[in-house]
Amino acid sequence: MFISFENNLNQWKVLNGFKTAYIFALAFMTLQFMFGLKFTLTPDIGVNVFNEDTGVTRYQGIFGDSQLNGQFLAMGSFMFLLFQQNISIQKKYLNYCGFILGVVYLILAGSRSAVGGFLVGLLFIFLLSNLRVKVYGLVLGFIAISGLFLFAPDNAIFSRSGNLSNDLDFRQSIWEETIIIIENHPFLGVGLGNFQEFTSKYNQDLYLQVGPGEFLFFTQPENGYLKILVEHGIFAFALFSLFFIIPFLNVTKGIFFRSISKKTYYLIAALCSWLIAFNTVYTLTDYRILLLIALILFFIIVVFSKEDKILNETL
Template sequence: MSVLKILAILNILLFLGIILFYRGDKNRLFIKYILLSFPLLSLFVVPMMDGFDIITIIFGLFFYRKRDVQLYNGAIYTILFSALLVVIATGLILSGQYGTDTLHEIIAVFTMLGFAKILIDECLHDPYFFYKAIGYLKITLLASFVFLAGQFVFGVERFSLIKTMNPNIILADAVRYPSFLSDPQTYSQFLAALSFTCLIKDPREEKFNKLNYVFVVMALVSIMVAGGRAGLMGWALGMSLVVMFGNASYRYALVTAIIAMYFIAINFQDKFAIFKRGGDLNETYEFRHSIWMDALTIFQKHPFFGIGFGNYANYVSVHHPDQVWVIDNEPLYFDQPESGYLKFLTELGGLGFICIFGLIMIPMIRSFVYYLISKDTSLILLIAGILAWMVGFYSTYSFGDTRIKLMIVTLVSLLISSRQRLEAIYDEMAAGDETEENTMLPIETHESPA
């Protein structure tokens, strides 16, 4: 039995041991455990289910307790998700083929839905639980820095959670570090998205901890170590949104980050893979462009329902056999066309693409409109994080890693619950102010006549 499988089993057993004897709120414990055991969740125990799937299914069957809450204006999400299921089923029936990843991807659709439902309900039940979830994401980000440091010391090949070494990691003149993720491009998306959570402040705290700015700079340094150009572009676009619509303190933070990055880059540029990839830029683009053209051809042949969910590798092995890696003298067909957007278009068609990105874009648009009213910066920061991921998503299908799916589902779920959550907080604050005013009113006394 491999070390990775042992780690996966131990993670599940640890969850069972904790949940069985925990006397507190088990729904919140589930969310906490998932976000804090993040690095281990993509490890497979059985071929069709990874750690996240198994833990979520066990919790949903035996420990979940329904909350007496209701999400307002949530019907659109139910409609889009139901339509997505119809598209998936229709695409698989029409294709008549099932890839090796199909069953796992279908299971993941439902386990991600279950996690999103529980997280949204918890944020509606307790509006301040939102800030605990943000805290767990920050801890996960810091854990990636620690793991990255371990790779510097021991080397990527000795210190990783990868079963098969990705060809994008060790290059001719550079090493691109993926931390506990499977791909350096995926890691750069992870860093770009979660760095914005470091800037979210709990309103119950009097002062914002300036150490969070250090974490943002560390995320940028890690992006350069990973050699993630698209991730860096995504972060820049997300930060531009924050600077345009956020308060002045973020402008100062951006200037500080740029100055810090300038001095770090000047003194340690030989350590950063991102500065060593200029020579392969044209070659990389030509390689990807050919695959993108093939993917567009596939989409044009199957424009509505696609070739079948999780069926890309199976399809190209027959129709585009040149899309193949040779690893350890064995052919490994591409399971994605070097673009997340094209992956959805080819496998799910235009209808599935609309459903998936409708579930992502509608919360972003609604939250942005509400931000213009409420000016709560947590909204614009979550939007910036998702936007940063979306930029990087064009260059690689990062949803192949369960942890990136989980990250985006978490950020989107926090956005979905935000308006209702913030209105509850504002009502609570208004009620507190009214109570305070009433206690300060003078008490009238009536003297008895002499």
């Protein structure tokens, strides 16, 4: 039995509300391009926003950090692919423009992990699409990649590609130290929000020198999953994982055993983009990221709950 996902879209006013908020976020970034980084909502700008040595800017948008902005833009762009098929052609084009603008501003945010997650989400959609969509996707992808390399060689993503190996070694050193802490406190962890305080007392190698004689101890181990493990322990991590494992299992079952709306793939792609980027930075402390993840999970749960209800009524 096939559930018409499109028939439920007009009931989800929160989806249109999010799209409106997303457009405001893009407009805010536009003003930031025009007036500079001083045009911001938060006085505390992340250390990775502007590189004084290279002059490269990674725009943080409505956030205080470009990585959070990248994750928000990556997830939100997929939401513009959710619309009813019977809407006017003008509204369809507006949704496609929202998706394209989201991708462009994602590049300007300069977060490699967010772009990587976005590409994984696109790959998921590509593999499950029909042949015509795959052909269009390959052509548009080739044009987009060519344009990026031709017109944006100084973008934060490309300019930092040469440091990828060094960045990975740096993060791996932090991960290895964090894993040792997890092994010593496997069940309950070191406590909510205690990573920085714990490492400043017992693992003083985990710091970043931000200036002459000025040191900053990490508030997180540069990995969202390790952050949950080290602060909450394996039981809380297992519960956290179920929020994402169950939706993926439902979608997998729907793909192989039942017919589900292909628009559900966009929700999974959005979720994939965040799960990949979460591997490099913990972002659940920001309520905007948390609300968007909760919104996506809610949509997925509603889709499959309605589908199960229809199936049970027809049996």
